[in-house]
Amino acid sequence: MVSRVIPVDPFDLVVFGGTGDLARRKILPALFRRFCAGQMPETARIIGAARSDMSDASYTQMVADALREFSPGAQSHADRLRDFLGVISYVRIDAMGEAGWAELTQKITSVDRVEAYYFSVAPSLFGPLAERLQGHGLADRNARIVVEKPFGRDLETAKALNATLARYFDETQIYRIDHYLGKETVQNLMAVRFGNMLFEPLWNSQFVDHIQITVAETVGVGGRGEYYDRAGAMRDMVQNHLMQLLCLIAMEPPARFDPDAVRDEKLKVIRALEPVEPHHIVRGQYNADPDDADTYPDYRTAVGNPRSRTESFVALKTHIANWRWAGTPFYLRTGKRMRERSSEISIVFKETPHSIFAEDAGRHRNVLSIKLQPNEGITLGVTIKEPGPGGMRLIDVPLDMTFAEALGPDGGETVDAYERLIMDVIRGNQTLFMRGDEVEAAWDWTDPIIQGWTDRGDVPKPYDSLSDGPDASAQLLVRDKREWRKI
Numbered sequence: 001m002v003s004r005v006i007p008v009d010p011f012d013l014v015v016f017g018g019t020g021d022l023a024r025r026k027i028l029p030a031l032f033r034r035f036c037a038g039q040m041p042e043t044a045r046i047i048g049a050a051r052s053d054m055s056d057a058s059y060t061q062m063v064a065d066a067l068r069e070f071s072p073g074a075q076s077h078a079d080r081l082r083d084f085l086g087v088i089s090y091v092r093i094d095a096m097g098e099a100g101w102a103e104l105t106q107k108i109t110s111v112d113r114v115e116a117y118y119f120s121v122a123p124s125l126f127g128p129l130a131e132r133l134q135g136h137g138l139a140d141r142n143a144r145i146v147v148e149k150p151f152g153r154d155l156e157t158a159k160a161l162n163a164t165l166a167r168y169f170d171e172t173q174i175y176r177i178d179h180y181l182g183k184e185t186v187q188n189l190m191a192v193r194f195g196n197m198l199f200e201p202l203w204n205s206q207f208v209d210h211i212q213i214t215v216a217e218t219v220g221v222g223g224r225g226e227y228y229d230r231a232g233a234m235r236d237m238v239q240n241h242l243m244q245l246l247c248l249i250a251m252e253p254p255a256r257f258d259p260d261a262v263r264d265e266k267l268k269v270i271r272a273l274e275p276v277e278p279h280h281i282v283r284g285q286y287n288a289d290p291d292d293a294d295t296y297p298d299y300r301t302a303v304g305n306p307r308s309r310t311e312s313f314v315a316l317k318t319h320i321a322n323w324r325w326a327g328t329p330f331y332l333r334t335g336k337r338m339r340e341r342s343s344e345i346s347i348v349f350k351e352t353p354h355s356i357f358a359e360d361a362g363r364h365r366n367v368l369s370i371k372l373q374p375n376e377g378i379t380l381g382v383t384i385k386e387p388g389p390g391g392m393r394l395i396d397v398p399l400d401m402t403f404a405e406a407l408g409p410d411g412g413e414t415v416d417a418y419e420r421l422i423m424d425v426i427r428g429n430q431t432l433f434m435r436g437d438e439v440e441a442a443w444d445w446t447d448p449i450i451q452g453w454t455d456r457g458d459v460p461k462p463y464d465s466l467s468d469g470p471d472a473s474a475q476l477l478v479r480d481k482r483e484w485r486k487i
């Protein structure tokens with residue numbers, strides 16, 4: 001199956017923080033892949049801008065090294081690699097001072113090109129960068145900014161950041177990135193929901209028993225210990241990624257697939273989320289790996305804070321107070337050092353109201369399972385008769401909507417989330433980006449939960465490395481006569 005690639009208009013993309021980890025691992029490889037696919041025009045220009053003193057040549061070399069490391073197959077595209085490196089240049093810049101801005105301004109001279117400014121720097125630099133872009137006449141109507149997470153650490157800081165950015169840029173120019181929204185399967189979820197007659201009539205509390213969203217990682221905090229210990233799983237994962245997934249599952253059908261129609265519906269979901277009761281939430285901190293504690297220490301050792309009360313795991317139950325979802329629990333969990341790396345949304349339907357089969361035939365629930373990683377795909381568990389003799393026994397088989405099966409040997413073109421999102425920025429499509437009011441509403445729901453932990457002096461429960469999290473997390477569902485799906 002050959003997919004259609006529509007080239008985007010010529011653009012200038014300035015990557016602030018262009019020497020950083022995110023730029024080297026994600027942003028530059030994503031651009032390179034879109035360049036190879038013919039979507040990024042050869043007249044586009046990428047300007048790395050960071051604090052290090054580097055020439056164009058040494059920056060280009062750094063980019064080439066990063067592509068070799070993080071973009072498998074870059075070597076086999078030697079011609080394309082050379083051409084891609086040809087569109088790259090570098091400016092040494094200080095986000096907090098005046099150094100480099102005159103040079104950058106000189107480079108951005110064209111009037112009729114999209115100008116995108118990617119803020120791949122610490123959040124404390126978002127405001128200063130926006131201010132300087134405007135001060136140097138770069139915040140014109142062709143300009144747009146891309147802002148990485150974290151977007152604030154609570155409602156107050158998010159509001160302040162929104163207000164700062166709004167002084168220099170219109171909301172239509174601000175692209176708050178959540179890479180979960182750029183995943184192929186997340187968009188396919190919308191296609192499945194709104195492109196079929198089959199699901200939407202059942203998509204409510206009358207037919208759905210409950211919904212689970214799990215984002216499990218096997219890695220620990222790694223080198224991000226200092227940042228992570230100030231954030232924790234609730235801020236780092238739930239407030240943004242898990243909430244965004246929940247919104248796409250729970251929202252009403254938007255009138256159109258356009259940015260504000262979709263984001264209006266997502267916002268209504270966040271605003272309808274009920275506060276979480278303290279006994280409906282479980283926090284955990286991972287233990288050391290018993291076989292190799294030096295390489296995989298416990299959470300507190302990993303972050304260098306022996307008294308830390310920050311959670312590396314959180315599981316919670318919440319409800320959405322509206323007609324569609326009243327009575328249907330949403331269970332969310334995320335953690336580090338868990339059994340498997342797995343991100344999955346499961347829509348667990350109710351049992352049939354009455355079974356016509358003998359009791360020992362077994363009884364199953366349909367589960368629509370949307371897997372985001374490691375292998376993206378959507379399956380629907382359907383109950384059928386176990387083939388062969390032996391009477392009527394029911395088994396559960398997955399109807400596979402995995403792309404490799406459905407779309408031919410290549411599984412269609414796989415596009416990484418960053419590739420899609422950066423091209424959306426250039427195209428000016430904000431559908432898959434968070435609006436300022438959405439982010440604020442998400443903090444408004446999250447803040448009292450975190451504040452409650454502080455007020456109560458809550459201490460996270462220890463859990464074994466490479467496990468499903470604390471036992472209390474399992475109990476959260478067992479109490480409701482349910483269980484977590486296997487990670």
Ligand code: NAD
Pocket residue numbers: 016017018019020021022023049050051052093094095096119120121122123125148149150
């Ligand atoms: P990093 O520390 O590796 O890189 C920081 C970059 O900022 C460097 O290029 C540095 O030169 C530049 N910089 C620092 N101070 C500067 C200044 N005063 N003026 C100009 N440039 C300056 O950080 P990172 O891991 O690449 O993360 C960048 C941003 O992306 C952060 O906001 C982070 O929270 C976010 N983020 C990172 C990841 C990731 O996987 N690394 C994932 C999600 C979000």
